[in-house]
Amino acid sequence: xxxxxxxxxxxxxxxxxxxxxxxxxxxxxxxxxxxxxxxxxxxxxxxxxxxxxxxxxxxxxxxxxxxxxxxxxxxxxxxxxxxxxxxxxxxxxxxxxxxxxxxxxxxxxxxxxxxxxxxxxxxxxxxxxxxxxxxxxxxxxxxxxxxxxxxxxxxxxxxxxxxxxxxxxxxxxxxxxxxxxxxxxxxxxxxxxxxxxxxxxxxx
Amino acid sequence: xxxxxxxxxxxxxxxxxxxxxxxxxxxxxxxxxxxxxxxxxxxxxxxxxxxxxxxxxxxxxxxxxxxxxxxxxxxxxxxxxxxxxxxxxxxxxxxxxxxxx
Numbered sequence: 056x057x058x059x060x061x062x063x064x065x066x067x068x069x070x071x072x073x074x075x076x077x078x079x080x081x082x083x084x085x086x087x088x089x090x091x092x093x094x095x096x097x098x099x100x101x102x103x104x105x106x107x108x109x110x111x112x113x114x115x116x117x118x119x120x121x122x123x124x125x126x127x128x129x130x131x132x133x134x135x136x137x138x139x140x141x142x143x144x145x146x147x148x149x150x151x152x153x154x155x156x157x158x159x160x161x162x163x164x165x166x167x168x169x170x171x172x173x174x175x176x177x178x179x180x181x182x183x184x185x186x187x188x189x190x191x192x193x194x195x196x197x198x199x200x201x202x203x204x205x206x207x208x209x210x211x212x213x214x215x216x217x218x219x220x221x222x223x224x225x226x227x228x229x230x231x232x233x234x235x236x237x238x239x240x241x242x243x244x245x246x247x248x249x250x251x252x253x254x255x256x257x258x259x
Numbered sequence: 260x261x262x263x264x265x266x267x268x269x270x271x272x273x274x275x276x277x278x279x280x281x282x283x284x285x286x287x288x289x290x291x292x293x294x295x296x297x298x299x300x301x302x303x304x305x306x307x308x309x310x311x312x313x314x315x316x317x318x319x320x321x322x323x324x325x326x327x328x329x330x331x332x333x334x335x336x337x338x339x340x341x342x343x344x345x346x347x348x349x350x351x352x353x354x355x356x357x358x359x360x
Binding site: 066070076079080083084086087088089090091093094095097098099101102105119123126127130131133134136137138141144145235236239240242243246247249250251254255257258 | 265271282289303304319337341342349
């Protein structure tokens with residue numbers, strides 16, 4: 056166990072050790088690198104979006120209703136994840152776990168609609184990764200985000216189990232906080248998917 | 260256990276409501292206005308950045324902790340890299356093509 060940092064008594068539990076503070080800073084550096092990763096995928100998509108090779112283009116595939124459902128599911132899950140950290144900082148373990156479970160359920164709902172959307176494109180509209188450069192970059196970009204959401208769901212689930220086993224201490228509070236940063240970040244990426252991929256694709 | 264938050268989470272509710280309004284505003288601008296396409300895209304990208312900062316500041320507490328300014332610097336640098344990659348790629352790969360047709 057790391058030594059308790061002296062001046063930090065007014066900071067939340069997840070910042071209570073020097074090691075915890077470094078871990079949280081390290082995770083922000085990781086998020087900066089994730090920004091660069093998604094930027095390359097966005098750049099690839101935006102350059103190739105008009106290369107449809109005779110296959111369906113964005114305006115024929117995207118449906119506002121599905122995209123809005125996905126957006127509001129993920130946005131609400133980001134809100135409930137924020138409430139979980141809020142409850143944790145009030146020392147309410149049960150409230151925190153409750154909101155984390157709601158967050159996971161909303162995340163699963165988001166994935167359900169996204170997988171349904173992919174199946175609709177690939178099976179019913181014949182728009183697969185192999186169809187065109189536009190679709191290759193679309194599935195890579197949106198799929199990478201979906202993979203992140205999947206990882207986030209399992210990550211938060213495992214941390215819930217650990218909190219149930221060990222209770223809230225400096226270690227578990229830090230893990231909950233860092234996973235919440237990750238989840239909020241996925242919503243930040245989705246805002247740009249929603250805007251630069253879907254809305255821009257549907258504007259005529 | 261120390262209590263660092265008290266009362267009702269107003270900051271989170273405010274951020275959530277603002278995110279919903281910004282999302283619906285972006286949809287409205289895209290589908291219900293007669294603005295030129297470039298203007299629409301510029302406006303909705305500005306709205307997206309506003310919403311991203313709501314997440315970073317109200318939900319993720321980006322500037323909190325002893326290294327808060329470092330955390331913010333990492334993200335600003337990440338945003339800078341992202342804009343250079345995305346805008347630079349479009350500039351070089353898409354806009355240049357017009358000269359080859």
